[in-house]
Amino acid sequence: xxxxxxxxxxxxxxxxxxxxxxxxxxxxxxxxxxxxxxxxxxxxxxxxxxxxxxxxxxxxxxxxxxxxxxxxxxxxxxxxxxxxxxxxxxxxxxxxxxxxxxxxxxxxxxxxxxxxxxxxxxxxx
Numbered sequence: 618x619x620x621x622x623x624x625x626x627x628x629x630x631x632x633x634x635x636x637x638x639x640x641x642x643x644x645x646x647x648x649x650x651x652x653x654x655x656x657x658x659x660x661x662x663x664x665x666x667x668x669x670x671x672x673x674x675x676x677x678x679x680x681x682x683x684x685x686x687x688x689x690x691x692x693x694x695x696x697x698x699x700x701x702x703x704x705x706x707x708x709x710x711x712x713x714x715x716x717x718x719x720x721x722x723x724x725x726x727x728x729x730x731x732x733x734x735x736x737x738x739x740x741x742x
Contacts, residue, residue, distance in 0.1 A: 619643045619715050619731045626711060626736030629703055633740070637698040639713030639733060650716040651689055651696040654726055655709035655738075662712070666698060667722025676722045681707075703740045710735040 625637040639651065652667040666687035667676045675687055686699040696713055714729035716722070723729065 619646065619649065621713050621715060621731055621733035623711065623713050623733040623736040626738045628739045628741065631703060631705055631740055631742050633703050634699070634701045635703065635738060637700065637711055637713075637736060637738075639696040639698075641694045641696070641715065643694075646694040646715075647691040648717070648719055649731075650718055650720065650722050651687075652714045652716065652722055652724075652729055653687060653696075653698045654712045654714060655707075656712070656735075657706075657709040660709075662726055664724040664726065665711070667724065668696065669722055670719055674721050676724060678724075700738070703738075705740045705742045707738060708740050709738060711738050 620642040622640045653665040654662050655665050656662040668687045684702045689696040712735045713733045715731040716729045
């Protein structure tokens with residue numbers, strides 16, 4: 618069992634930056650693929666970024682490629698999402714998720730086994 622807790626969300630102006638953190642409990646964090654998803658009001662939850670257990674493979678949604686960076690520190694049981702050049706359309710609740718599959722990151726939310734409670738990111742224009 619893994620528990621995930623996100624932090625770092627908030628209100629930022631367009632063009633600004635935020636770094637989200639996802640702290641995981643449990644001794645098996647290093648074996649999990651980690652992902653970040655987001656859900657804007659009235660929209661479906663969508664994939665943002667994913668990282669393999671070793672950190673060697675990273676995938677990004679086209680909409681955030683070049684602006685967001687996913688990373689992880691297995692010694693701290695924490696995954697991160699650095700968000701730069703934020704746009705109003707990035708406004709959403711951001712969720713981190715853990716996938717027991719030890720391979721390339723999945724982009725489909727139903728592949729993930731554990732979810733955090735979410736953290737709100739609001740980007741003003």
